[in-house]
Amino acid sequence: MIKTTxxxxxxxxxxxKLNSTPYYNxxxxxxxxxxxxxxxxxxxxxxxxxxxxxxxxxxxxxNMQLREMLAYQNxxxxxxxxxxxxxxxxxxxxxxxxxxxxxxxxxLKQFDEDMFNRGxxxxxxxxxxxxxxxxxxxxxxRINWKVAFSFFSVWLLxxxxxxxxxxxxxxxDRSIEExxxxxxxxxxxxxxxxxxLNKNKENKRGIYIVFITVNLLMISTMMFLPPxxxxxxxxxxxxxxxxxxxTEETATTITQQNGIPSWVAxxxxxxxxxxxxxxxxxxxxxxxxxxxxxxxxxxxxxAEPEVKLKTVQDEIREKRNHLKxxxxxxxxxxxxxxxxxxxxLTPNTTHIANMLEKLEAAKAEIxxxxxxxxxxxxxxxxxxxxxxxxxxxxxxxFLDILRNxxxxxxxxxxxxxxxxxxxxxxxxGIKI
Amino acid sequence: MKKQITILGLALAxxxxxxxxxxxxECDSISQRQATFLIDVSDKKLFADIENDxxxxxxxxxxxxxLGNISPCQSFSLGFGQLSSKEELNITSATIxxxxxxxxxxxxxxxxxxxxxxxxxxxxxxxxxQLADEPQVTAGSNICNVLLKAINQSxxxxxxxxxxxxxxxxxxxxxxxYKGIPDxxxxxxxxxxxxxxxxxxxxxxxQKSGIQAKVIIVMKTEPNGKTNQxxxxxxxxxxxxxxxxxxxxxxxxxxxxxx
Numbered sequence: 001m002i003k004t005t006x007x008x009x010x011x012x013x014x015x016x017k018l019n020s021t022p023y024y025n026x027x028x029x030x031x032x033x034x035x036x037x038x039x040x041x042x043x044x045x046x047x048x049x050x051x052x053x054x055x056x057x058x059x060x061x062x063n064m065q066l067r068e069m070l071a072y073q074n075x076x077x078x079x080x081x082x083x084x085x086x087x088x089x090x091x092x093x094x095x096x097x098x099x100x101x102x103x104x105x106x107x108l109k110q111f112d113e114d115m116f117n118r119g120x121x122x123x124x125x126x127x128x129x130x131x132x133x134x135x136x137x138x139x140x141x142r143i144n145w146k147v148a149f150s151f152f153s154v155w156l157l158x159x160x161x162x163x164x165x166x167x168x169x170x171x172x173d174r175s176i177e178e179x180x181x182x183x184x185x186x187x188x189x190x191x192x193x194x195x196x197l198n199k200n201k202e203n204k205r206g207i208y209i210v211f212i213t214v215n216l217l218m219i220s221t222m223m224f225l226p227p228x229x230x231x232x233x234x235x236x237x238x239x240x241x242x243x244x245x246x247t248e249e250t251a252t253t254i255t256q257q258n259g260i261p262s263w264v265a266x267x268x269x270x271x272x273x274x275x276x277x278x279x280x281x282x283x284x285x286x287x288x289x290x291x292x293x294x295x296x297x298x299x300x301x302x303a304e305p306e307v308k309l310k311t312v313q314d315e316i317r318e319k320r321n322h323l324k325x326x327x328x329x330x331x332x333x334x335x336x337x338x339x340x341x342x343x344x345l346t347p348n349t350t351h352i353a354n355m356l357e358k359l360e361a362a363k364a365e366i367x368x369x370x371x372x373x374x375x376x377x378x379x380x381x382x383x384x385x386x387x388x389x390x391x392x393x394x395x396x397x398f399l400d401i402l403r404n405x406x407x408x409x410x411x412x413x414x415x416x417x418x419x420x421x422x423x424x425x426x427x428x429g430i431k432i
Numbered sequence: 433m434k435k436q437i438t439i440l441g442l443a444l445a446x447x448x449x450x451x452x453x454x455x456x457x458e459c460d461s462i463s464q465r466q467a468t469f470l471i472d473v474s475d476k477k478l479f480a481d482i483e484n485d486x487x488x489x490x491x492x493x494x495x496x497x498x499l500g501n502i503s504p505c506q507s508f509s510l511g512f513g514q515l516s517s518k519e520e521l522n523i524t525s526a527t528i529x530x531x532x533x534x535x536x537x538x539x540x541x542x543x544x545x546x547x548x549x550x551x552x553x554x555x556x557x558x559x560x561x562q563l564a565d566e567p568q569v570t571a572g573s574n575i576c577n578v579l580l581k582a583i584n585q586s587x588x589x590x591x592x593x594x595x596x597x598x599x600x601x602x603x604x605x606x607x608x609x610y611k612g613i614p615d616x617x618x619x620x621x622x623x624x625x626x627x628x629x630x631x632x633x634x635x636x637x638x639q640k641s642g643i644q645a646k647v648i649i650v651m652k653t654e655p656n657g658k659t660n661q662x663x664x665x666x667x668x669x670x671x672x673x674x675x676x677x678x679x680x681x682x683x684x685x686x687x688x689x690x691x
Contacts, residue, residue, distance in 0.1 A: 172537040173537075178536070246487050246550060247487060
């Protein structure tokens with residue numbers, strides 16, 4: 001805090017009168033005048049000592065951190081070197097094994113090409129044809145669309161043909177329900193025919209032939225019997241005028257020829273009966289009758305104990321399997337080596353990571369200390385400047401007073417410090 | 433096992449499909465048509481004339497008019513009532529209908545056969561023939577009130593046709609056209625006189641609700657020549673006009689009628 005000029009004047013005046021002048025002693029150290037000492041001993045400059053002490057402590061702390069960093073840096077470097085050495089060792093093993101694997105794969109490929117060129121198709125390499133027991137995930141793929149299309153085509157053609165030849169009776173005698181039932185019956189009979197026909201192809205049996213014959217007979221009945229009956233036993237409709245007549249005895253809309261057999265009437269109302277009979281027959285044939293055991297199959301099984309001769313295919317398969325096994329073993333060895341390498345390197349890696357972490361922490365702390373020191377030094381500089389300024393004011397007043405006192409000025413020669421801040425720092429014990 | 437389940441599933445699917453085809457077979461609603469024949473039995477000669485007309489012209493009339501012709505989801509009812517000295521309404525009816533679609537023609541013809549209606553008609557004509565001989569019945573005739581009663585009890589949702597076979601010479605305690613035919617200008621007063629108030633009220637209500645009713649009067653000549661047919665006709669035209677009834681006068685069923 002700068003005091004008034006009077007204050008510095010008073011200090012200087014007193015010093016001049018008391019002959020208290022600053023000077024350098026024989027040892028070269030600067031001796032302050034009383035006034036200067038009074039300025040420097042002002043409480044505002046006490047903080048300088050404290051600040052400097054704090055800086056000193058921080059410097060000490062910083063040096064400790066630096067030593068710690070060195071302590072971590074050296075082992076981490078050695079661990080890194082060790083890891084690199086280990087990596088090299090394992091990697092060379094892995095590289096050697098990979099070369100072996102490559103050779104084996106080349107050998108297998110070459111072998112396959114040779115066999116292919118010789119005309120030996122290896123079973124595993126054939127294009128994917130569906131095996132009988134192979135399950136298809138997609139139900140859509142399970143359907144044999146060719147067969148389904150042919151079935152529907154046949155059904156449609158038969159329907160058209162049947163409708164054509166039965167048109168006259170259909171118009172008058174059949175309702176929508178009856179037409180649909182008839183159509184469905186035909187489809188069912190065709191389906192059964194198709195199924196049993198296929199079964200017969202696989203395994204010829206008399207009962208299948210009988211069913212096929214009966215089925216064809218039923219289909220023919222469905223198609224040709226109604227128009228035939230319509231021709232033999234027609235349905236006649238009456239005129240509407242006579243229907244309203246009050247004088248005729250029988251005023252009915254429809255007159256029918258007398259003597260229609262009951263079976264004709266029954267069949268006309270139940271055209272699905274042939275389909276029903278076919279269905280029952282089908283159930284018996286398809287599900288009821290078991291497949292007989294073929295005696296030839298049994299005799300073949302009993303002759304099995306004979307030793308099988310190896311075919312070319314078997315030999316090829318053996319060779320391939322051998323190569324594949326070796327390839328698999330090589331791959332496993334590579335995998336094992338890699339695992340060993342990883343397990344060996346893991347502790348080092350962990351240590352290095354820990355050390356690096358600590359180094360980072362120390363570095364951060366050092367940076368914080370540096371910042372604090374800088375802050376403190378700034379404060380010290382500010383205080384020093386203030387002290388210098390006050391001392392300069394005191395010097396100005398002192399020189400003025402001395403100049404105005406010719407007696408004193410003749411024998412008093414004050415020595416002013418060359419670099420006042422260093423002397424001030426010395427005074428406060430601040431090491432330069 | 434899988435095949436059996438597959439076949440069973442297929443059968444169920446088809447059954448379900450068929451059952452959902454109800455819209456092709458079932459009728460959403462059945463439109464109805466009703467014809468009521470009110471036959472005057474108050475005079476023997478008159479009834480004989482009517483009977484002859486029916487025997488001769490009824491079949492052709494039904495064929496030409498198409499009144500009794502029904503299609504799938506349609507029904508036709510034919511009812512018979514008598515007009516006599518008794519004021520009561522007594523209607524006997526029979527119905528033919530085709531209640532499903534998609535049937536064979538043969539089935540539709542069977543269901544549309546008018547045989548039950550014809551049987552009923554024959555029976556009623558036979559009954560009325562006997563009634564026409566009874567003095568209690570022939571003592572007078574109530575026409576308009578009975579007609580309105582018949583209209584009141586008909587179904588407002590159907591097409592209703594009322595055929596009156598009569599000479600239209602009303603003869604009862606409220607009105608005796610033999611004694612004198614009221615002025616056409618007094619039609620409203622006559623209506624209040626000859627028709628019961630409750631009947632008239634209900635009839636008015638039905639008219640407001642929009643009942644479909646057409647009246648065809650097969651007007652015969654008074655057998656004894658005691659009245660002027662034209663004057664009688666004019667009178668009834670005025671009365672039915674006052675009642676806002678759709679009325680057509682014909683001589684017999686051989687006449688063309690727009691239904």
